Amino acid sequence: MEVYKGKRIHGKIGMGPVLVLDRAVVYNTYKTVIKDRVAELERLKKAYERTDRELKDIIVSGRGKVGRNEADIFEAHRMLLTDENFVGEIKDMIVGESVCAEYAVSEVSAKYEDFFMNSPNIDMQSRAADIKDVSARIIANLMGKRERLVIREPSIILAEELSPSEVISLDLKKARGLVVTKGSLNSHATILARSMDIPMVLIEDSRIFESPKGVRAVVDGIEGTFIVDPDLPTYERYVNKLKEQNKAQEDLSLYKDKEAVTKSGRKISLFTNISDALGAEDSAYYHADGIGLFRTEFLYVGAKEPPSEEAQYKEYSNVLKKMGDKPVIIRTFDLGSDKTADFLHLSKEENPALGLRGIRLSLVYRELFKTQLKALFRAARHGNLKIMYPMITSVSEMIKVKEIVEECGAELKKDKFKFVIPAQGIMIETPGAVMIADELAEYADFFSIGTNDLTQYALAMDRQNGSLMEFTDPYHPAIMRLIEMTVKSAKAKGKTVGICGEMATVPFYLNKFIDLDIDYMSVNPANLLQIRKNASELD
Ligand code: PEP
Ligand code: MG
Numbered sequence: 001m002e003v004y005k006g007k008r009i010h011g012k013i014g015m016g017p018v019l020v021l022d023r024a025v026v027y028n029t030y031k032t033v034i035k036d037r038v039a040e041l042e043r044l045k046k047a048y049e050r051t052d053r054e055l056k057d058i059i060v061s062g063r064g065k066v067g068r069n070e071a072d073i074f075e076a077h078r079m080l081l082t083d084e085n086f087v088g089e090i091k092d093m094i095v096g097e098s099v100c101a102e103y104a105v106s107e108v109s110a111k112y113e114d115f116f117m118n119s120p121n122i123d124m125q126s127r128a129a130d131i132k133d134v135s136a137r138i139i140a141n142l143m144g145k146r147e148r149l150v151i152r153e154p155s156i157i158l159a160e161e162l163s164p165s166e167v168i169s170l171d172l173k174k175a176r177g178l179v180v181t182k183g184s185l186n187s188h189a190t191i192l193a194r195s196m197d198i199p200m201v202l203i204e205d206s207r208i209f210e211s212p213k214g215v216r217a218v219v220d221g222i223e224g225t226f227i228v229d230p231d232l233p234t235y236e237r238y239v240n241k242l243k244e245q246n247k248a249q250e251d252l253s254l255y256k257d258k259e260a261v262t263k264s265g266r267k268i269s270l271f272t273n274i275s276d277a278l279g280a281e282d283s284a285y286y287h288a289d290g291i292g293l294f295r296t297e298f299l300y301v302g303a304k305e306p307p308s309e310e311a312q313y314k315e316y317s318n319v320l321k322k323m324g325d326k327p328v329i330i331r332t333f334d335l336g337s338d339k340t341a342d343f344l345h346l347s348k349e350e351n352p353a354l355g356l357r358g359i360r361l362s363l364v365y366r367e368l369f370k371t372q373l374k375a376l377f378r379a380a381r382h383g384n385l386k387i388m389y390p391m392i393t394s395v396s397e398m399i400k401v402k403e404i405v406e407e408c409g410a411e412l413k414k415d416k417f418k419f420v421i422p423a424q425g426i427m428i429e430t431p432g433a434v435m436i437a438d439e440l441a442e443y444a445d446f447f448s449i450g451t452n453d454l455t456q457y458a459l460a461m462d463r464q465n466g467s468l469m470e471f472t473d474p475y476h477p478a479i480m481r482l483i484e485m486t487v488k489s490a491k492a493k494g495k496t497v498g499i500c501g502e503m504a505t506v507p508f509y510l511n512k513f514i515d516l517d518i519d520y521m522s523v524n525p526a527n528l529l530q531i532r533k534n535a536s537e538l539d
Pocket of ligand 1: 191293295334429449450451452453454500501502
């Protein structure tokens with residue numbers, strides 16, 4: 001038995017066989033001088049062959065990313081493996097400079113990516129992502145690391161780090177637990193995994209990857225431990241804990257049709273945070289009072305091309321119809337930082353959390369933003385839609401947004417579409433926005449406080465950085481004061497204010513938020529029943 005101590009990410013217990021998630025990421029490729037150039041070329045040839053087999057498999061099984069015809073994408077990848085220029089330059093570098101194949105592939109790939117990315121032609125630009133993908137795959141095969149993106153059995157998944165796009169592309173429904181060696185409590189990848197209610201821990205010890213495949217293991221998200229090959233008493237203890245957990249889950253089902261009400265009868269409007277139409281189904285199933293945050297950026301993350309106006313119109317209409325006349329707050333795409341869209345080919349930033357993200361990115365990529373707004377305005381006819389804008393920090397941004405809204409309305413009218421311009425709110429996610437909340441309230445129909453980002457920016461602690469977890473004080477008084485200030489500014493102008501960060505899941509805060517008379521709280525659908533129970537235990 002091996003017990004690893006780490007940090008709790010999602011407080012549930014899970015048991016199952018271990019599965020290490022290897023995938024084609026860009027591995028560190030050090031410049032190593034080689035002696036036997038012929039052997040190196042042979043190694044490269046084998047890696048090409050393995051890569052080609054993998055790609056053929058993907059084409060046959062039809063799995064891959066959304067967007068362009070999947071088979072076309074992977075056929076294009078296969079063609080690169082025989083492209084005379086690409087393959088020739090790699091070979092020349094190995095022979096001419098006596099460097100290892102991994103290094104040659106990564107250098108030549110970077111050169112080609114650069115070339116295509118700087119092309120004015122959109123199709124040519126998209127080739128850069130293809131080259132990056134296929135090169136990562138070749139390098140993974142050179143290093144003996146295989147890509148595995150499908151989880152076939154219910155398992156405990158071990159991964160170095162998960163990106164938001166991986167979480168949405170993996171079939172995590174089969175995951176009984178997640179163990180990562182890098183990650184943090186409030187990164188988007190973690191929030192997505194938590195919304196699927198998967199027990200999760202952070203273990204900063206790469207020895208976990210030595211765990212034999214298929215060995216029985218336990219993820220204890222309450223204690224923050226990962227136990228490999230538990231001895232019999234430990235195993236039995238966890239079987240019992242699991243039974244208790246299942247029983248508690250069953251008991252929670254009592255709250256499925258109930259409202260969130262405290263003992264003294266104070267009613268809480270409990271909304272949900274979702275990232276796709278499935279989330280809306282869960283929200284309707286659990287009788288949520290509304291949707292408080294639809295993170296639409298996940299329609300873009302991992303896609304080869306931006307979703308069309310028509311596709312978005314259908315998606316939003318679908319979500320609205322599922323919720324009937326209950327409010328649905330759809331946030332315009334909050335791309336940038338950890339949520340990147342490959343098709344934008346954004347350049348790497350020194351401090352991405354402080355970079356081109358949220359509304360700033362929407363204002364730069366104006367056409368992309370307009371396409372989304374038009375889809376939203378058209379969908380607004382099918383339900384009780386409200387729109388909100390992420391990462392607003394100044395009045396001037398809102399003035400620009402309102403101009404674009406007008407422009408979209410005029411264009412839809414000209415094109416004879418039926419549409420409605422719904423209520424528009426602002427996310428309060430930075431201390432700067434809090435300080436001018438009274439002015440921002442003039443430009444917003446409502447506020448939604450994003451406590452995940454508000455905490456990161458107020459305390460200057462990167463929400464992606466797991467090693468800061470011990471410093472991040474979830475009860476830091478600054479956060480509560482910022483929330484109080486926001487509520488005061490909103491109420492003074494007669495505007496509603498909600499909370500859509502993860503904080504409402506903590507009973508201590510839930511109580512505070514009720515005292516502050518916050519209009520609604522929005523949480524993961526997976527947490528909804530627990531919060532109704534928590535509320536019923538408050539005075
Ligand atoms: C937040 O910042 O609290 C929020 C709800 O938005 P996101 O987690 O998507 O950044
Ligand atoms: Mg945010």
